[in-house]
Amino acid sequence: MSEKPETPNVFDPFGMMKNMRDSNMENWAKAMTEFVNSDSFAAAQAESLNAMLATSTPFRKLLEETLSKSMQALKLPTTDDFVRLAERLTNIEMRLDDMDAKLDQCLESQH
Template identity: 55%
Template sequence: MSEDKESFNPFDPTGMFKEMRDTNIDAWAKMMGKAVQTDVYAESTGRMLDAWLSSSTPVRKMLDKSMSQALANLKMPSSDDITRLAERLTNIEMRLDDLDAKLDTFLSKLSDGRSE
């Protein structure tokens, strides 16, 4: 809402604070930009991430294991089974792509031979 700075519009919620905001936002941006590029920030973020992952990963693994066990008991495929199947499909797709390329080369040579 590009209001004239001189005027005050009570129906523009950000307009009431616009001048203050415009004055300060650049300073905040610079300050925060510098803060996240300090070694202290890098270290604390790394530590927090590490702590979160090392505490949550065992729980997640336990849940995955029990889910896989439950699905196996129900004779149903687990996400790992589906993942393995998808990997095999990708491999088949690659072999098909190779065959496609060889066929292209063969047809191209055949057509070159005919034109000669």
């Protein structure tokens, strides 16, 4: 059995508004998707990202340096100290993992 085509109920203003919204939304979504896939959008996005980075990076670096110097003056560990510590821990973990692998090999050879 074929389905009857949906006809908008003219006595239901909200139904008509909903249909209008849905059809407009679909067109709007399509237009926006096309826009963000365009060369002009790619160019605008890259330029605005560059502008944002050019403006914010010096401030961020200044803030990081100031914080780092303050922490050093207070004899407190800086972010870089934590980073170095974390890297060393990861190296130790890797060595432990290597030992675990060798232990597994030994156990396997005994079976």
